[in-house]
Amino acid sequence: MISARGLRKSFGDFEAVRGIDVSVRPGVAFGFLGPNGAGKSSTMRMICCVSPPSGGELRVFGMDPAKDGPKIKARLGVCPQEDTLDVELNVYDNLFVYGRYFGLPRAEVKGRIEELLDFVQLTDKAKAKVDDLSGGMKRRLTIARSLINRPEILVLDEPTTGLDPQARHVIWDRLFRLKQAGVTLLLTTHYMDEAEQLCDELVVMDQGRIVAHGTPLGLIQQHSTREVAELRFGVGEHEALAAKVEDLAERVEVLPDRLLLYSDDGEAVIEAVHSRDLSPVATLVRRSSLEDVFLHLTGRTLVD
Amino acid sequence: MTDYADSGPATPPTAPAGLVSGALRMGDYWLTVLARTWKGGVITTFVTPFFYVLALGVLLGGFVEADPATLEGADSYLAFVAPGMVAAHAMTIAFSEMTYPVYGMVKWQRIYFSMIASPLTASHIVLAQLGFLMLRTLFACGVFLLVLAPFGVFGTWWGLLMAWLVQGLVVLAFGTPVLLFSLSIKGEESFALIFRLGMIPLTLFSGTFFPVANLGPVLEKVAMASPLWQGVNLTRMLALGEIDWALAAVHVGYLGLLAGVCWWLAVRKLDERLVS
Numbered sequence: 001m002i003s004a005r006g007l008r009k010s011f012g013d014f015e016a017v018r019g020i021d022v023s024v025r026p027g028v029a030f031g032f033l034g035p036n037g038a039g040k041s042s043t044m045r046m047i048c049c050v051s052p053p054s055g056g057e058l059r060v061f062g063m064d065p066a067k068d069g070p071k072i073k074a075r076l077g078v079c080p081q082e083d084t085l086d087v088e089l090n091v092y093d094n095l096f097v098y099g100r101y102f103g104l105p106r107a108e109v110k111g112r113i114e115e116l117l118d119f120v121q122l123t124d125k126a127k128a129k130v131d132d133l134s135g136g137m138k139r140r141l142t143i144a145r146s147l148i149n150r151p152e153i154l155v156l157d158e159p160t161t162g163l164d165p166q167a168r169h170v171i172w173d174r175l176f177r178l179k180q181a182g183v184t185l186l187l188t189t190h191y192m193d194e195a196e197q198l199c200d201e202l203v204v205m206d207q208g209r210i211v212a213h214g215t216p217l218g219l220i221q222q223h224s225t226r227e228v229a230e231l232r233f234g235v236g237e238h239e240a241l242a243a244k245v246e247d248l249a250e251r252v253e254v255l256p257d258r259l260l261l262y263s264d265d266g267e268a269v270i271e272a273v274h275s276r277d278l279s280p281v282a283t284l285v286r287r288s289s290l291e292d293v294f295l296h297l298t299g300r301t302l303v304d
Numbered sequence: 305m306t307d308y309a310d311s312g313p314a315t316p317p318t319a320p321a322g323l324v325s326g327a328l329r330m331g332d333y334w335l336t337v338l339a340r341t342w343k344g345g346v347i348t349t350f351v352t353p354f355f356y357v358l359a360l361g362v363l364l365g366g367f368v369e370a371d372p373a374t375l376e377g378a379d380s381y382l383a384f385v386a387p388g389m390v391a392a393h394a395m396t397i398a399f400s401e402m403t404y405p406v407y408g409m410v411k412w413q414r415i416y417f418s419m420i421a422s423p424l425t426a427s428h429i430v431l432a433q434l435g436f437l438m439l440r441t442l443f444a445c446g447v448f449l450l451v452l453a454p455f456g457v458f459g460t461w462w463g464l465l466m467a468w469l470v471q472g473l474v475v476l477a478f479g480t481p482v483l484l485f486s487l488s489i490k491g492e493e494s495f496a497l498i499f500r501l502g503m504i505p506l507t508l509f510s511g512t513f514f515p516v517a518n519l520g521p522v523l524e525k526v527a528m529a530s531p532l533w534q535g536v537n538l539t540r541m542l543a544l545g546e547i548d549w550a551l552a553a554v555h556v557g558y559l560g561l562l563a564g565v566c567w568w569l570a571v572r573k574l575d576e577r578l579v580s
Contacts, residue, residue, distance in 0.1 A: 098418070
């Protein structure tokens with residue numbers, strides 16, 4: 001569906017994407033995980049044919065975005081980071097006019113709108129002004145709009161950024177259903193839980209490069225331990241205390257507000273810490289996540 | 305609630321075959337915009353022209369006892385000022401439609417960005433928007449001319465028809481540079497500049513309300529170089545039936561060239577803003 005070789009994007013002297021290789025197969029939910037400024041959105045914009053690559057090769061559906069942009073775009077669904085809805089039109093009209101941009105007959109667009117409003121649970125809001133919708137509803141409407149042409153690939157740039165937890169879960173549920181229906185999903189996110197929930201395959205991006213590639217579970221197994229013990233001490237004590245516990249785990253990471261001790265048995269680590277007369281203010285044992293993978297690979301956290 | 309399903313007929317989405325077919329895909333968008341805004345436009349389309357004709361043409365014009373020889377072929381001040389007001393009306397529509405609404409589509413709601421994510425390109429978007437502007441202006445100016453008709457200020461029916469049609473050109477000659485301006489600016493405060501230093505002086509000093517000869521030999525030439533004078537004079541010649549065809553060709557060429565160059569630049573500028 002999508003293949004990139006040595007793909008680059010520069011804005012003046014700034015290199016946003018520094019030579020990445022990506023291959024996305026049909027039916028896969030493929031994620032780009034990374035912090036803000038990692039080059040995820042720039043990559044997405046190139047795939048969506050609205051940003052000409054500065055170097056390397058990019059093919060979408062086997063076509064070159066530089067030459068066949070409109071043909072590629074006809075088969076893509078794009079859900080941008082900002083909703084870009086027409087707030088002065090109602091929900092129904094936003095979908096209707098958009099369907100017409102794809103050359104679809106009016107009667108067919110109308111049929112699809114009914115189906116899509118039902119799918120994103122906005123049927124009773126069809127005549128509502130977009131301005132009156134909640135953030136989560138606007139996002140769902142943007143997703144519905146991106147599906148009006150029955151795209152073969154749905155591109156979602158930070159689909160749940162800025163939404164409350166409940167609204168995020170509704171979006172995830174809808175995206176999961178799309179995945180089951182065989183739609184290829186391409187999404188960027190800086191939320192590790194989102195990437196773990198939705199992605200079959202993902203790349204971790206940092207400073208314009210891909211630093212890891214695999215399945216969420218595979219990446220965690222490859223780059224982290226099974227469990228993590230988190231220790232919280234007083235403000236400013238973490239750096240000094242790290243030396244006292246570093247032999248208790250396979251690896252120790254020092255964050256401003258806590259220590260992370262990587263081990264396959266977190267509880268045993270906590271017991272060992274206490275046995276050394278250290279008294280953390282709070283402790284927590286959890287499974288490793290993609291956040292830990294990112295921290296390990298880049299030395300930084302995902303969310304600033 | 306249903307799951308997302310590919311049920312029903314499935315016309316494959318396509319890239320538009322050509323410039324016009326792509327722009328026509330946006331017809332429903334502009335019709336929807338029209339359906340939403342036409343009520344607000346009724347006042348400016350029907351009532352405002354009538355007020356202007358009444359106040360400036362009839363009531364103020366009643367005090368103007370000018371020698372018809374100084375009124376560029378008109379036999380009354382009303383007959384002189386009416387065609388000028390029609391052309392100025394077309395210009396005003398171009399300014400109002402191509403400033404804040406365009407800026408909002410780039411900056412506030414960013415609707416252009418959603419359009420460009422579909423198979424449409426900047427060329428389709430600009431053609432559809434200017435096409436809509438032209439149709440809307442032809443309608444508004446048509447109403448304006450009908451309001452004026454009972455006052456008996458027009459020479460011939462075919463001159464009137466041509467005076468109406470050239471408003472499509474007049475609005476493009478203003479719509480395209482203003483569109484280009486709105487796509488180029490960084491902040492909305494720049495609009496104050498083109499309204500105060502562009503639209504208002506053009507309306508007042510381009511031969512709409514008095515012959516540009518009154519400005520004196522130097523300023524007369526400046527006024528004649530303005531696009532509004534070109535439009536006003538063209539409209540006036542056609543409406544009054546006092547046509548210098550060579551001069552009319554110059555006006556059409558001037559307005560057409562201005563519209564053509566700015567159209568081309570506007571497409572490039574929009575593309576630059578959306579694709580980077």
